[in-house]
Amino acid sequence: xxxxxxxxxxxxIFLAYxxxxxxxxxxxxxxxxxxxxxxxxxxxxxxxxxxxRENGRTVLAKTTGxxxxxxxxxxxxxxxxxxxxxxILEQKKIxxxxxxxxxxxxVVEIMxxxxxxxxxxxxxxxxxxxxxxxxxxxxxxEAMGETEQEIASVFQRDFPPGSSVYVPxxxxxxxxxxxxxxxxxxxxxxxxxxxxxxxxxxxxxxxxVAAVSKxxxxxxxxxxxxxxxxxxxxxxxxxxxRKVGDKSVFLVNAFAANDPDSTMMTYNxxxxxxxxxxSSFWGLLNLRHDRADRTIQWxxxxxxxxxxxxxxxxxxxxxxxxxxxxxxxxIVLPHSDAKRLTDSLIENMRDxxxxxxxxxxxxxxxxxxxxxxxxxxxYGI
Numbered sequence: 280x281x282x283x284x285x286x287x288x289x290x291x292i293f294l295a296y297x298x299x300x301x302x303x304x305x306x307x308x309x310x311x312x313x314x315x316x317x318x319x320x321x322x323x324x325x326x327x328x329x330x331x332r333e334n335g336r337t338v339l340a341k342t343t344g345x346x347x348x349x350x351x352x353x354x355x356x357x358x359x360x361x362x363x364x365x366x367i368l369e370q371k372k373i374x375x376x377x378x379x380x381x382x383x384x385x386v387v388e389i390m391x392x393x394x395x396x397x398x399x400x401x402x403x404x405x406x407x408x409x410x411x412x413x414x415x416x417x418x419x420x421e422a423m424g425e426t427e428q429e430i431a432s433v434f435q436r437d438f439p440p441g442s443s444v445y446v447p448x449x450x451x452x453x454x455x456x457x458x459x460x461x462x463x464x465x466x467x468x469x470x471x472x473x474x475x476x477x478x479x480x481x482x483x484x485x486x487x488v489a490a491v492s493k494x495x496x497x498x499x500x501x502x503x504x505x506x507x508x509x510x511x512x513x514x515x516x517x518x519x520x521r522k523v524g525d526k527s528v529f530l531v532n533a534f535a536a537n538d539p540d541s542t543m544m545t546y547n548x549x550x551x552x553x554x555x556x557x558s559s560f561w562g563l564l565n566l567r568h569d570r571a572d573r574t575i576q577w578x579x580x581x582x583x584x585x586x587x588x589x590x591x592x593x594x595x596x597x598x599x600x601x602x603x604x605x606x607x608x609x610i611v612l613p614h615s616d617a618k619r620l621t622d623s624l625i626e627n628m629r630d631x632x633x634x635x636x637x638x639x640x641x642x643x644x645x646x647x648x649x650x651x652x653x654x655x656x657x658y659g660i
Contacts, residue, residue, distance in 0.1 A: 304374040305406050308385055312491070313405050315389040315397075315437045316413030317430070318541045319484050322515060323413055325350060326488045328386045330505030334497045339377045340386040341369075349373070352380060356510060367391055367400040374404070389437055392423065397436035406439050411487050412446040415453055418538040421572050428453055438464050445469055445491055447483050467494075516545055517648075518552070519655025526630035529553060529658065530621070530651040534565060534640035537573065539580035542637045546588060555633055561624060562589040563636045564609070565644040566597025574598040577638065578605045589635070593624070596643050617643065617650035 305311070312327060314320045321342040328340035328350050340350035347359040347369075359369065367390050377385045387405060391397040401407060415431050423433045431453035438444050440462040446454060451468035469490045471482070485506065492502050517532040531549055536542040549555070566574055574597065582605070586592055592609050594602045599611045612620065620643075624634055636647055 301371065301374070301404065304371075304378050307378045308374065308382065310384040310409070310495075311405055311407045312384065312386045312409040312411065313389055313401055313407035313437060314386070314411045314413065315401075315434050316411075317416040317418050317538065318536065319413040320388045323411055323484050323487055324386050324388045326484065326506050326509045327411075327491060329354070329509035330488060330492045330497055330502050331384055331386070331495070333501040333505040333508070334492075334495075336383040337381065338384045338386060339373070339380055339382045341373050341388060343369075343388045343390045349376070350510070352382060354508075354510070365390070367396055367404065370400055370404045394423070394433045394436055397433060401437040402439045407437075407442055409491060410438050410442050410444045411491060412437075412444065412450065412454075413487065414447060414483060414541075415450045416538055416540045417576070418573070432458070440464065443467060443494075445487055447471070447486065516548070518549065518658040519651050520658045521625070521651075521655040523625055526628070528625055528628050528631070529633045530655050531633055531635045532648050532651065533635060533637045534644040534648065536637060537639060539576055539585060543580075543585065543588070545637075546635065549633065549635065553631075553633065555631075557588045558590050559629075559631060560589045560633050560635050561628060562592035563624070563634060563638075563647075564592055564594045564599075564602070565636065565638040565640075565642065565647075566594065566599055566602070567639045567641050568597050570639065571598065573639065574601060578602055581606045581609070590632070595620070597639070617646040621647065621650060621654070 314323045314327070324340050324342050328338045331338045332352070332354060337352045339352060341359070342348050342350070347361060349357045349359060351357060369390065370387065373385065373387060389397070389400060391400045401410070412434055415427050415434065417425065417427070417430065423430045431450070435454060435458040438458065441464070443465045444454070445467045446469065448468040448470050451466065454466055457464060467490065469486050472486055488506065489502055515535070519530045521528055521530055533542055533545045533549070536545050546560070564577065566577070581592070581602070586606060586608055593612050594609050595612050603609050603611045621634070628634065636644060638644070640648070
């Protein structure tokens with residue numbers, strides 16, 4: 280018993296010491312901005328950091344989505360090595376780096392999925408002055424809930440007392456009732472701007488970046504330069520045009536959208552940009568073995584009419600055979616390297632057709648993007 284009490288005492292002393300060190304680190308950083316939400320977090324982090332650099336601030340940024348990376352004060356990008364289980368304690372390391380670099384501002388993407396982790400990550404480690412909520416959509420339903428209100432209640436755990444919270448105006452009613460125990464939170468609904476009313480994540484992201492930047496005293500010219508100069512991660516929507524013989528086809532990276540709602544918003548944007556009909560879209564659905572919940576989401580979406588938006592849908596990796604049993608129109612493709620898979624699909628496509636990659640960026644999705652970069656010519660959107 281004496282040994283147990285001694286060990287417990289040591290553990291409590293260690294926790295107290297860790298709290299003192301963490302508080303000292305946090306106080307050394309004038310502004311911390313945390314970006315939460317379902318989609319678009321990495322893009323908002325990178326754009327905000329770029330805009331603030333243009334304004335003369337020393338900024339450290341960190342993204343977690345498709346690529347875990349730090350964006351250093353000079354704008355260079357550094358991969359974050361990961362070994363074993365990913366942990367929210369990464370955020371403590373970011374504060375350490377920020378203090379060592381003597382930055383004015385940290386812009387960081389929230390990592391957590393489970394509600395209890397949101398509290399620890401945001402309220403106990405990062406303690407952001409500003410929180411940006413990109414959107415509220417159904418994803419990670421097993422941890423965050425089925426409804427928008429349930430998901431919003433999880434994101435509310437990212438709001439420390441006294442923080443300013445920026446959220447697209449359409450989602451603001453979900454946060455109208457403050458979380459119990461939250462004091463002095465300032466909710467700032469961000470209106471959709473008339474200059475880009477299209478229903479896209481990018482438009483929402485621009486509005487949020489502009490609103491936060493202006494409130495921090497950044498002038499319009501610096502905002503424009505910062506957005507233009509920001510370096511986006513591998514998951515950003517991208518279109519390549521590839522010439523094969525006498526026909527040209529388009530290759531679309533929508534893998535990182537993940538959930539059906541975000542994916543179909545991306546689909547609509549591509550269809551509008553290319554003036555394309557559903558008969559031109561060839562869907563390539565990439566699935567992950569460890570995300571059965573998303574496979575279920577996609578089965579439900581395909582049953583409810585999403586499949587009608589494509590000429591054909593091919594499923595690869597993950598639970599592709601499960602999807603095939605539930606949706607008989609889906610064609611399962613055996614795991615292959617990115618080149619052979621792309622070439623075999625393009626062979627049957629017509630001039631102007633679109634190979635639309637979606638579902639998940641992991642595994643073969645990333646390999647496909649790397650290959651498409653090499654064989655296609657970037658097509659502006």
